[in-house]
Amino acid sequence: MLQIDALPAFSDNYIWLLQDTDHKRCAVVDPGDAAPVMAWLEQHPGWVLSDILITHHHFDHVGGVAQLHEHTNAKVWGPALETIPARQVALNDADRIEVLGLEFQVMLVPGHTLGHIAFYHDDPSAPLLFCGDTLFAAGCGRLFEGSPEQMHQSLSRLAALPALTGVYCTHEYTLSNLRFAQAVEPTNADIAARVAQVTQWRAEGRISLPSSIGLELRTNPFLRVKETSVKEKADEWNSLDNDSPGAVFASLRSWKDTF
Structure with a gap:
């Protein structure tokens, strides 16, 4: 067990x-x-x-x-x-290893750093993802080495994992990330509900993790770059017509860096 x-x-x-x-x-x-x-x-x-x-x-x-x-x-x-x-x-990338009797797939997810990897355990009932500083709860890592396009591709790869996948990232950044998410999508009811829940958890001294891929798809702006409302906010931020999901991501990441 x-x-x-x-x-x-x-x-x-x-x-x-x-x-x-x-x-x-x-x-x-x-x-x-x-x-x-x-x-x-x-x-x-x-x-x-x-x-x-x-x-x-x-x-x-x-x-x-x-x-x-x-x-x-x-x-x-x-x-x-x-x-x-x-x-x-x-x-x-694509290596498979066994740890504690469990098989993990290695996923190369550059962006935060160029060689960053994640570990994914494909259990149909309870899949697990240990993603370091690539995907955060309601956010993503800063781009210290990689390009916006690299990080967008890495996040898209993680977003394609099953919705049930537990997301085990490595920082307690959730509340600050959710404040940015609300600025991007002020009418998103899922984000509002998550803000209330995480605020209560933190007040009680509880951690906000793990998350899940399904929850991130509903509340993480960096996984929602194809949403019209998200694109409109990204366009507003950098005064451009961000004509691809990667460009929307780049605008959001730039905005978050100064938020």
Whole structure:
């Protein structure tokens, strides 16, 4: 049986902890800090950290990798196109790997960084996506290395996954992203309902994740670039006729950068 929990790190990061409760084995995704993982292992004697999954090279995602690998000898999986500390297995697009008895498909999703990858587990009843800083709840990552067109294509690929897919991104940005979503689509009732729900969750000290692909398709402006109302707002922002979904995305991303 698989259980997934979030280990908070820094001010707004989450390290995803995957637990095989039958065999007391676990894996972590993007441990930017080793301390929360080491603390969990100390509090759960008998558990073994078997795998470390990395989506991209930014320090808040890899800062704890070397220490964890040294202490636990966990296997480190990471993108082939980026430099990852202690990486043992370099992953390319369409690779398939097995972690905790589960098969994951590797998806190359450039944009935030050029070699960024995501991990997708295709379970018909409960598919899972660990997408790092590419797709956020109600938003997407900044373009530090890739182009708007690259990120648009990456997001389109993730948006095509089943609606039930659980979206496990790595930052608590949901409320600020939803405020931007409301500026783009002020009459979207799904966004308004999500704002109310997430506001309540955060007031109660609860995290806003995971999301789902279905929810993102209804409330995330970066996945809604083909909607007429979204295009109109994008056109208004940069005073252009953004004549393709990619151009609409680029306008929205530029707007969000200064929002």
